[in-house]
Amino acid sequence: MATELASTIGSPHARILSVGTYRPDRVVTNAEVCEWIDSTDEWIRERSGITERRHASDQDTVVSMATASGLKAIAAAGISPSDIGMILLATVSHPYPTPSAAVEVGELIGARGAPAMDISAACAGFCYGVAIASDMVRGGSATYVLVIGVEKLTDIVDKHDRGTAFLFADGAGAVVIGPSETPGIAPVVWGGDGSQIDAINMTSSSVAFRDNPELGYPTVVMAGQQVFRWAVTEMAKASTDALDRAGITADQLDAFIPHQANNRITDALVRAINLPDTVPVARDIITSGNTSAASIPLAMERMLENGEAPPGGTALLIGFGAGLVYAAQVVTLP
Numbered sequence: 001m002a003t004e005l006a007s008t009i010g011s012p013h014a015r016i017l018s019v020g021t022y023r024p025d026r027v028v029t030n031a032e033v034c035e036w037i038d039s040t041d042e043w044i045r046e047r048s049g050i051t052e053r054r055h056a057s058d059q060d061t062v063v064s065m066a067t068a069s070g071l072k073a074i075a076a077a078g079i080s081p082s083d084i085g086m087i088l089l090a091t092v093s094h095p096y097p098t099p100s101a102a103v104e105v106g107e108l109i110g111a112r113g114a115p116a117m118d119i120s121a122a123c124a125g126f127c128y129g130v131a132i133a134s135d136m137v138r139g140g141s142a143t144y145v146l147v148i149g150v151e152k153l154t155d156i157v158d159k160h161d162r163g164t165a166f167l168f169a170d171g172a173g174a175v176v177i178g179p180s181e182t183p184g185i186a187p188v189v190w191g192g193d194g195s196q197i198d199a200i201n202m203t204s205s206s207v208a209f210r211d212n213p214e215l216g217y218p219t220v221v222m223a224g225q226q227v228f229r230w231a232v233t234e235m236a237k238a239s240t241d242a243l244d245r246a247g248i249t250a251d252q253l254d255a256f257i258p259h260q261a262n263n264r265i266t267d268a269l270v271r272a273i274n275l276p277d278t279v280p281v282a283r284d285i286i287t288s289g290n291t292s293a294a295s296i297p298l299a300m301e302r303m304l305e306n307g308e309a310p311p312g313g314t315a316l317l318i319g320f321g322a323g324l325v326y327a328a329q330v331v332t333l334p
């Protein structure tokens with residue numbers, strides 16, 4: 001007979017306790033972007049919904065922005081940094097393959113000793129983090145998990161690329177996930193489609209660039225229409241599945257907070273899930289651009305801050321992007 005091992009049992013349920021964000025100071029208008037690419041303010045507004053975005057300064061790094069947002073989330077949760085039992089940091093723009101940004105953030109926020117790791121799931125990274133954190137809290141491997149979505153995309157976007165320069169931007173958002181008496185994070189619906197790896201990828205690898213500098217520094221390239229088509233079809237299904245897995249219908253939502261990829265994608269998802277007009281929809285992209293892993297917590301904080309979404313309300317989150325990968329879940333707002 002196998003030797004019996006000890007096991008852990010965590011909280012019956014998990015929930016998002018708080019949110020904190022960091023928005024870089026520098027506002028970049030469409031007019032400024034049009035100095036770098038052949039475009040117009042009208043085209044950018046019409047095709048994406050964006051009127052302005054935030055660009056990080058030279059002093060803002062993935063680690064500094066993540067730290068600022070994480071400290072705010074921890075303070076808002078009413079816990080101490082030393083209570084954090086895991087740091088999950090979702091990003092694709094940390095410039096060091098190792099060590100992780102997460103472990104450095106742990107040191108800077110005063111959570112030395114906490115396990116920490118980065119998640120590479122592009123614009124789905126934050127929702128991946130929420131799903132993993134929820135399972136950790138319920139499984140007993142951490143009581144409080146800090147989940148951060150952070151990007152300095154301006155470091156990996158070619159400002160002269162017409163297909164990406166107007167879209168992508170910088171920022172950070174963090175949540176603390178902890179124990180709850182009632183369900184606060186419904187089952188995740190997630191997946192990946194590696195056959196579409198070319199839809200959003202890099203111009204080359206850093207190794208190829210080292211060996212052939214004429215390739216140019218690696219930057220993001222996107223087959224915009226391919227991603228758009230996938231998002232409006234497959235992400236509509238994932239949104240509906242996430243509602244089903246939560247056991248609710250769209251009219252029971254208090255907010256819809258999709259990844260801020262493009263306002264037209266959001267419009268299509270709203271139609272596809274038959275979201276009633278009365279349910280507020282995140283539109284943070286208008287002034288923040290597409291900040292990949294940071295976009296959902298940034299949009300969540302904005303909706304709570306300006307009173308569009310009620311604290312303790314029910315929200316559908318869905319993140320999707322390079323991979324292609326996605327994750328969706330219904331949550332109780334902090």
Ligand code: UT7
Nearest residue numbers: 038039040043047048123162224225227228261262290321
């Ligand atoms: O966050 C990760 C996931 N990413 C996304 O979800 C992004 C998904 N894709 C999109 O949001 C859209 O594809 C974009 C906003 C990136 C582009 O919009 P689109 O409507 O798909 O544009 P398009 O690439 O089909 O181009 C339409 C037209 C073309 O001109 P013609 O051939 O119709 O004459 C392009 O040459 O717009 C032209 N165009 C531009 N015009 C002005 C392409 N880029 C630009 C530009 N400014 N920046």
